[in-house]
Amino acid sequence: MKTISVFNNKGGVGKTTLTFHLAHALAELGHRALLIDLDPQCNLTIYGMDQDALHDVWREEDAFVADFKSAQQKLTANEFNNLIAQTRSIHFLLKPVEDGIDDLPSLPPPRKLANNLDLIPGRLTMHLYEDAVARRWSEVYQGDPLAVRTATRPRELAIAYAKQFGYDFVIMDTSPSLGTLNRLVISTTDGFLIPCMPDMFSLYGIRNIGNALAVWKKQFDTIYHLLSNEKRALFPENFVRLLGFTIYNAKRYSGASKWDLAQAHFNYATQIPQAIAEFIPEAVRDHLDPSVWSHPIGDTAIMHTHNTMPAMAQKYHRPMWKVPSALLEHEDTSTVSGNRGLYQATQELYHAFAKDLLNRLNSLK
Numbered sequence: 155m156k157t158i159s160v161f162n163n164k165g166g167v168g169k170t171t172l173t174f175h176l177a178h179a180l181a182e183l184g185h186r187a188l189l190i191d192l193d194p195q196c197n198l199t200i201y202g203m204d205q206d207a208l209h210d211v212w213r214e215e216d217a218f219v220a221d222f223k224s225a226q227q228k229l230t231a232n233e234f235n236n237l238i239a240q241t242r243s244i245h246f247l248l249k250p251v252e253d254g255i256d257d258l259p260s261l262p263p264p265r266k267l268a269n270n271l272d273l274i275p276g277r278l279t280m281h282l283y284e285d286a287v288a289r290r291w292s293e294v295y296q297g298d299p300l301a302v303r304t305a306t307r308p309r310e311l312a313i314a315y316a317k318q319f320g321y322d323f324v325i326m327d328t329s330p331s332l333g334t335l336n337r338l339v340i341s342t343t344d345g346f347l348i349p350c351m352p353d354m355f356s357l358y359g360i361r362n363i364g365n366a367l368a369v370w371k372k373q374f375d376t377i378y379h380l381l382s383n384e385k386r387a388l389f390p391e392n393f394v395r396l397l398g399f400t401i402y403n404a405k406r407y408s409g410a411s412k413w414d415l416a417q418a419h420f421n422y423a424t425q426i427p428q429a430i431a432e433f434i435p436e437a438v439r440d441h442l443d444p445s446v447w448s449h450p451i452g453d454t455a456i457m458h459t460h461n462t463m464p465a466m467a468q469k470y471h472r473p474m475w476k477v478p479s480a481l482l483e484h485e486d487t488s489t490v491s492g493n494r495g496l497y498q499a500t501q502e503l504y505h506a507f508a509k510d511l512l513n514r515l516n517s518l519k
Contacts, residue, residue, distance in 0.1 A: 155316040155322060156345065157325075157326065158323060158326070158343060158515075159326045159328055159346040160173045160327060161328045161347075162330060162348055162349055163362045163363055164330055164355045166351075167351050167356070167402060167403065168402045169330075170193070170197040170327060171467070172456070173325060173327045174189075175456075177323075177325050179504040179505050179508035180270075180271075180322075180323060181269060181271035182501075182505065185323055186322050187322065187325060188316070188319070188321045189202070189271070190308075190312065190325070191244060191274065192335065193328055193329040194278055194279070198276065199273070202273045202275075203265065208275060211243055212277060215243060215277070218246055218249060219245060219246065219249060221253070222249045222252075222255060241262055241263055241265040241274075243274070243275045244274050244280070244308075244311075245279050246262075246277070247274070248307055248311070251286075252286045261314060261318055264319070272321075276327075284333060284335035290304050294377055295380055297382060302388060305389075306388040306389060310388065326343060328340065332362060332366045337373075341370045341394050342389060345394065347396075347399065347451060348360065349400055349402040350401055350423075351402070351404065352401055352415055352420065352422045353422050354422060357429050360429040360430060364432075367438055368435050370393075371393050374393055395438055396434055396438050397442075398446070398450070399450060399451065400451045400507070401413070401415075401450050402457065403458075404457055404458055405419075405458070406458040413457060427447070427448035427449075430447065431448075442517055446514065451510050456504060460474060463477070463496070463497060466490065470482075475501035477490055477497050478490055478498065
């Protein structure tokens, strides 16, 4: 099993749309995948679930997020077992560690999105877990059991779910922040990828990511050196590795440049490999040949904007290529039907993207 995080220091680059469609493509290519929504904005969850179903999940958890032990004591053993026999949010799963109590006796089932693809929903309250990580971070260096458990629990959950449900990949969606929670999530996944827009902000975002990774790697190297072998085993063997970047959601200008981007956008896009070489630490990218990471994942497969199709995909909680087969609302029928071919063509594009990513994942030991 490999864990993957998708991250950019700037919002609005289509990160969640990319994550959702990548997961569906991997599932259709025969790989079992689990999505975990660790972004407090919960955009990935909204992509995968309708609002009423999500509200039911959250409502049943409200008391537990406030005080897990107190809420549990108000239920009978059967009532609590029935609660965790249903899909629960990632914050509910992490809350026992946040509160310093025993872990759940069993794993609640994830929500099924498609064949080979499941989701652990996010929750707006994830900032509370990030606060707990921040409070306990300095104690990780001393090997404090609760601090180490807090730092390693997201990864431990990914491993546990993969073992029980047979996932090949666990994909974690993150916020655009360089804060404590993302430091933990990104640093302890096997690989990460960066969706970019062809603009100045992406270049500065890569600079920020690279500077943060350099600091995070020093911190984790120190932690690994100080901890006992037993506690060290709770962390991954290697620090996270870069899988590459992709230009995403860029407007197409046919014939304007090599990649059918406006010349100004093309100029920014071609500077991204240089920014990676300059700012992403070599130890994070040396498993890939420069000829690989200097090219976008999937080349131009998913480079250009899909216009309004991602909004339709979110509305109907399915990848773009499956929207035409949905039970469409009347006002959407003519728009979708008139563009059926464009919707369906996205499947091949995302499959090409996923296949290139799989090749890069093979470089991870």
